[in-house]
Amino acid sequence: GASKNLNLMEWDKLWTINKKIVDPVCGRHTAVLKDKRVLLTLTNGPEEPFVRILPRHKKHEGAGKKATTFANRIWLEYADASVVSVGEEVTLMDWGNAIIREIKTDDGTVTQLVGELHLEGSVKMTKLKLTWLSDIEDLVSLSLVDFDYLINKKKLEEDEDFLDNLNPCTRREALALGDPNMRNVKKGEVIQLERKGYYRCDVPFIRSSKPIMLFAIPDGRQKSTSIGA
Numbered sequence: 001g002a003s004k005n006l007n008l009m010e011w012d013k014l015w016t017i018n019k020k021i022v023d024p025v026c027g028r029h030t031a032v033l034k035d036k037r038v039l040l041t042l043t044n045g046p047e048e049p050f051v052r053i054l055p056r057h058k059k060h061e062g063a064g065k066k067a068t069t070f071a072n073r074i075w076l077e078y079a080d081a082s083v084v085s086v087g088e089e090v091t092l093m094d095w096g097n098a099i100i101r102e103i104k105t106d107d108g109t110v111t112q113l114v115g116e117l118h119l120e121g122s123v124k125m126t127k128l129k130l131t132w133l134s135d136i137e138d139l140v141s142l143s144l145v146d147f148d149y150l151i152n153k154k155k156l157e158e159d160e161d162f163l164d165n166l167n168p169c170t171r172r173e174a175l176a177l178g179d180p181n182m183r184n185v186k187k188g189e190v191i192q193l194e195r196k197g198y199y200r201c202d203v204p205f206i207r208s209s210k211p212i213m214l215f216a217i218p219d220g221r222q223k224s225t226s227i228g229a
Helices: 011-022 180-184
Strands: 027-029 031-033 037-042 050-055 065-070 073-077 089-092 096-106 109-117 140-147 171-178 190-193 197-203 212-217
Touching (some): 011 197, 140 180, 190 212
Parallel strands (some): 037 109, 140 212
Antiparallel strands (some): 037 073, 096 109, 190 197, 197 212
């Protein structure tokens, strides 16, 4: 008799196409989670903040330029701050190396870092390459939105009811701070947040009190790094 053919395909294989399409052309920006950030004070950092004009995409001139502020007080992701050690040399992306001199904690939680720039250090010799944002008033508020599967397992058996396997949380949202250049991101524009992933702008910048809303674009990774990762 006729056989029953089953074709169980993973979305991940399709989603990797997203990355191939958007990665070569989309602009790069930086963001840190609002409630998971740690201040790094650079004792020999610039006394007054200064600005450099950098490409939004190092390999695609058409992505335009962005203004990056350099200061002696910068924000790091808590996930990064929690794994550095005293005396360790790290790389601050688009700037250079720094050496961590002091780690302040409260009940085991890292609350602040103190370090010094070591710009003559070799980027190739460091293990950690960290994204950062200067502690300035012009940072913009972001709402990072991730969507999950409708059901919580890959395959339902014949005797299973899909209602019993519905994912109770299919939408996750986290507040973040982004670089000031994101005020110019347009509705529908696709960008990459460095070391987080790709996003489509659903609600662009309107005013300081209203966050820019960004929808995560699946790119084949098992878990987004923007929320809780």
